[in-house]
Amino acid sequence: SQTIHQWPATLVQPVGSPLSLECTVEGTSNPNLYWYRQAAGRGLQLLFYSVGIGQISSEVPQNLSASRPQDRQFILSSKKLLLSDSGFYLCAWSVWRGGYTFGSGTRLTVV
Amino acid sequence: AQSVTQLDSQVPVFEEAPVELRCNYSSSVSVYLFWYVQYPNQGLQLLLKYLSGSTLVKGINGFEAEFNKSQTSFHLRKPSVHISDTAEYFCAVSEAETSGSRLTFGEGTQLTVNP
Numbered sequence: 001s002q003t004i005h006q007w008p009a010t011l012v013q014p015v016g017s018p019l020s021l022e023c024t025v026e027g028t029s030n031p032n033l034y035w036y037r038q039a040a041g042r043g044l045q046l047l048f049y050s051v052g053i054g055q056i057s058s059e060v061p062q063n064l065s066a067s068r069p070q071d072r073q074f075i076l077s078s079k080k081l082l083l084s085d086s087g088f089y090l091c092a093w094s095v096w097r098g099g100y101t102f103g104s105g106t107r108l109t110v111v
Numbered sequence: 112a113q114s115v116t117q118l119d120s121q122v123p124v125f126e127e128a129p130v131e132l133r134c135n136y137s138s139s140v141s142v143y144l145f146w147y148v149q150y151p152n153q154g155l156q157l158l159l160k161y162l163s164g165s166t167l168v169k170g171i172n173g174f175e176a177e178f179n180k181s182q183t184s185f186h187l188r189k190p191s192v193h194i195s196d197t198a199e200y201f202c203a204v205s206e207a208e209t210s211g212s213r214l215t216f217g218e219g220t221q222l223t224v225n226p
């Protein structure tokens with residue numbers, strides 16, 4: 001079956017610390033992958049998307065970066081977190097004629 | 112390019128009352144339409160989708176939506192809501208018949224069901 005795993009579920013990090021959020025997909029190959037952020041529990045902001053290994057498109061200039069080292073792995077990173085990076089981060093992959101399947105999300109609080 | 116407008120940011124309703132969450136879209140090509148539900152601190156879950164065929168689409172948890180091409184709308188309805196339906200609801204659109212087409216999301220509607 002096709003599943004998506006995202007971790008950790010919650011994370012509290014100090015300002016200036018690095019970040020690494022991981023997302024992996026099972027049961028499919030060469031998926032389109034996405035990272036979204038929700039601030040204050042509302043609205044979905046597309047951060048990055050990837051159509052293949054090493055192929056990353058950034059939607060919004062920011063303090064974050066993304067990488068796709070393997071076909072079914074998508075990583076969101078930051079070298080130095082800002083307070084404004086706090087939010088709920090969601091990974092998703094697109095299904096042909098099925099929209100997106102979302103991970104369970106990571107609640108990031110930068111303190 | 113597509114766009115989605117969810118006409119209500121918040122919808123309060125009493126338990127067992129009917130509810131309609133409104134969604135309008137804009138697109139120059141044929142589209143697929145989706146409704147997602149998000150419970151607090153969880154990812155989005157697909158409620159229902161319209162790809163083609165019957166304009167009335169039934170989804171999980173007793174929800175249904177009707178595709179109206181002339182009015183470019185895809186409103187979500189439920190005849191009788193429960194407390195457990197309290198959640199954020201997102202309407203989304205993608206370009207039809209295009210592999211890997213990205214979804215465009217509305218801003219969301221917070222449905223709050225009160226006892």
